[in-house]
Amino acid sequence: MLEISDLTHSYGAYQALGGVNLTVAEGELVCVVGPSGCGKSTLLRSIGGLLRPTGGRVLVQGRPVEKVPDDLAIVFQDYSRSLFPWMTVADNVSLPLRRRGGDRRSRDTAAMEALEQVGLPAAAGKYPWELSGGMQQRVAIARALAYKPALMLMDEPFGSVDAQTREDLEDLVLQVRRSSGMTIVLITHDIDESVYVGDRVVVLSKSPATVVGDLRVELPEPRDQIATREHPDFVHLRAEVGRLVRGMRSGGPAAAETGAETGAEAEADSPELDPATAEPAPVAPKA
Ligand SMILES: Nc1ncnc2c1ncn2[C@@H]1O[C@H](COP(=O)(O)OP(=O)(O)OP(=O)(O)O)[C@@H](O)[C@H]1O
Ligand SMILES: [Mg+2]
Numbered sequence: 001m002l003e004i005s006d007l008t009h010s011y012g013a014y015q016a017l018g019g020v021n022l023t024v025a026e027g028e029l030v031c032v033v034g035p036s037g038c039g040k041s042t043l044l045r046s047i048g049g050l051l052r053p054t055g056g057r058v059l060v061q062g063r064p065v066e067k068v069p070d071d072l073a074i075v076f077q078d079y080s081r082s083l084f085p086w087m088t089v090a091d092n093v094s095l096p097l098r099r100r101g102g103d104r105r106s107r108d109t110a111a112m113e114a115l116e117q118v119g120l121p122a123a124a125g126k127y128p129w130e131l132s133g134g135m136q137q138r139v140a141i142a143r144a145l146a147y148k149p150a151l152m153l154m155d156e157p158f159g160s161v162d163a164q165t166r167e168d169l170e171d172l173v174l175q176v177r178r179s180s181g182m183t184i185v186l187i188t189h190d191i192d193e194s195v196y197v198g199d200r201v202v203v204l205s206k207s208p209a210t211v212v213g214d215l216r217v218e219l220p221e222p223r224d225q226i227a228t229r230e231h232p233d234f235v236h237l238r239a240e241v242g243r244l245v246r247g248m249r250s251g252g253p254a255a256a257e258t259g260a261e262t263g264a265e266a267e268a269d270s271p272e273l274d275p276a277t278a279e280p281a282p283v284a285p286k287a
Helices: 040-047 089-100 104-117 133-146 163-180 191-197 232-249 254-258 263-267
Strands: 002-011 014-024 029-033 055-060 072-075 151-155 183-187 200-204 211-216
Touching (some): 002 040, 014 040, 014 211, 029 191, 040 055, 040 151, 072 133, 089 104, 163 191, 211 232
Antiparallel strands (some): 002 014, 002 055, 200 211
């Protein structure tokens, strides 16, 4: 479904992605974790066709990504900027469906179904600013669901909601995945979350980011917020992911544990570029 090979991206002189290789199978839910500022969003934007990488290749369903693929939906962390305040919740959810054609009635029906899936049918006629943060993020997820994408990209989608809502939304994503079979790439900086929702956890190094760990999660299904987190395999995996992330931060021998790429360690202590002075990348032709 998704094949990323030797993906690099530089913002001016600053290299954010240092050759990322990653394959995601149809129907898989892959979590990507990594230190703050390592290039997770850059990777996601490259997959989503929002950014033209400076090198390497991204294939979605066998086709190179040159613009935003038709079968793709993205959920961003900042729900307050991803919904239009002047449109009702229902209109926000049905808006992208215009791209698919079809009449108004079928778009409205699909929007209502998606709002029911996220438990917000009663909010259809409200405006985003009348809802809590967690509800707004549910609307953003409903909008992605209504579109029925083959691939859903989520960039720290639960980063700005409270702990209880976060757990509810994690379970919502698991339930959606079970019922729709869609492929999901979810970026998070929360190690526990990555193990709880993922079929796999991919760990990125500090920038220039490379994949330094790729762990399969084989926890009993359906997952449960209490029982799963107590499971010995969960405890073991979260420690392993934690070691990989921490190992990279301190320049430790983390990658050796998984036999993944090792190039990142040497760069682990290189100073980070001040984002304020970083030059935006010139739009370079795709390699
Ligand atoms: N448009 C841009 N212009 C210049 N530099 C950028 C730009 N976008 C990101 N960067 C830099 O590239 C690096 C990777 O950024 P990115 O947003 O991909 O990281 P991230 O892992 O998503 O970070 P976070 O954990 O904070 O969300 C950072 O050092 C950032 O400052
Ligand atoms: Mg980010």
